[in-house]
Amino acid sequence: MGGHKADLLRGTLDMLILKTLALQPLHGLGISRRIQQTTDGVFRVPPGSLFPALGRLEQEGWIRGDWGESENNRRARYYRLTAAGRLRLGEQEQHWGRIVLAITKVLESA
DSSP states (O other): OHHHHHHHHHHHHHHHHHHHHHHOOEEHHHHHHHHHHHTTTSOOOOHHHHHHHHHHHHHHTSEEEEEEEOTTSOEEEEEEEOHHHHHHHHHHHHHHHHHHHHHHHHHHTO
8 A cells, every 4th residue: 555655645745736826826835834724734744745746746847936036035936837737736626526525435334
């Protein structure tokens, strides 16, 4: 189950990042904060997980990063969703919906 768990977690993180960026462009720390706030602290995304994921998503063409200035006047890379990223997010939301429905059916069958 080890490989599948890693794939599920990576897919979940990717979806959370894409969904967060669907709202507005953000820098890495802003993405991490938004995910933590939105999930009431259930998901905490450390830099060691976040930045490799951002690099992977950018390489896939689902997000684009551009340099800008953060709220405290520091250089920061701001990421935004691309058109391809919006399509990917839609696919992931549908897939996640099927997973949740299947798990709910199992839990309610007992």
